[in-house]
Amino acid sequence: MSAYFNYWAVFALMLLGLYATIASDNLVKKVVGLNIFQTSVFFLFITMGKVGGGTAPIADSQYTLYSNPLPHVLILTAIVVSVATTALALALVIRIRESYSSIEESDIQAEDEAQP
Amino acid sequence: MLLVVGFALVLIRDLFAVAMLTGIYSLLSACFFMLQDAVDVAFTEAAVGAGITTILFLATMSQVGRTERKPKNKPWFAIGLCSLVAALLVYASFDMPDYGDPLAPVHQHVAPRYTETSPNEVGPPNMVTSVLASYRGYDTLGETGVVFTAGVGVLLLLGPGLRRRYRRDLPAPKDGKKHAE
Structure with missing residues (x-):
């Protein structure tokens, strides 16, 4: 049971992000959902990189067992990329707000259908 | 802890509170990374996630307003899809190696x-x-x-x-x- 607890917590976060991305009408809220989803993927990778009884992957003569450094590197890259995508998404939200004067998805759709 | 903040993030409609909670969420993630021996990742998350992302959300909020409207209809489609994905993920998780197992395939290759x-x-x-x-x-x-x-x-x-x-x-x-x- 405890062997899988971390995975299930990660899955719960992942689904929370997915739900927020699909179900919320507000575009900023959608971006927040996307962020939650991204961090849940980070947690999954880092969880897999953990070695029981190991220590942080910094070489030291006192330790012989280290956690896996490879997922850490991948997630370092992914965190920076996630900030870049968030910035781009929020810039798009601002532009949409300027053109439609609303960031609620149903309003935007109604406006689109009103003037073809 | 993380899950509680995550739920609050989805449920709260005041976007200013949501922006502040993203900061708390990132800080908690940094603590989690620390516990999993990923110190460098914790650094990056604390600096980039808690700092820059929160500022980005606040800057957006100053432009687009800070309240979210209550949705009219219940999102049954999203609930159904999420339950389906949840079932698939939990089913797949039984094939995963145990948490912290030093013999897991991830630790064998490079x-x-x-x-x-x-x-x-x-x-x-x-x-x-x-x-x-x-x-x-x-x-x-x-x-x-x-x-x-x-x-x-x-x-x-x-x-x-x-x-x-x-x-x-x-x-x-x-x-x-x-x-x-």
Whole structure:
């Protein structure tokens, strides 16, 4: 049971992000959902990189067992990329707000259908 | 803890509170990374996630307003899809190796080589640094490309030239202040 607890917590976060991305009408809220989803993927990778009884992957003569450094590197890259995508998404939200004067998805759709 | 903050993030409709909670969420993630021995990731998350992302959300909020409307109909489609994905994920999780198992397949391929030889081969005692800058340097180069592309995209979307062109044939937005990002 405890062997899988971390995975299930990660899955719960992942689904929370997915739900927020699909179900919320507000575009900023959608971006927040996307962020939650991204961090849940980070947690999954880092969880897999953990070695029981190991220590942080910094070489030291006192330790012989280290956690896996490879997922850490991948997630370092992914965190920076996630900030870049968030910035781009929020810039798009601002532009949409300027053109439609609303960031609620149903309003935007109604406006689109009103003037073809 | 993380899950509680996550639920609050989804349920709260005041976007200002949501922006502040993203900061708390990132800080908690940094603590989680610390506990999982990923110290470098914790650094990055605390600096980039808790700092820059929160500022980005706040800056957006100053432009687009801070309340979210209550949705009219229940999102049954989203609930159904999420339950389906949940069932699939939990089913798949039974094939995963146990948490912290040193014999898991992830730890068998290139990781031992990194942990054993990188301090002598590359130099710095921090293996994450050697892998990031030396063994997987192209990844880091690609990441720089992504960040550059995002920066160019944001500038193109919010830059002065485009705005002036659109202003002419559109009614001016109510709070059309210049965005600094």
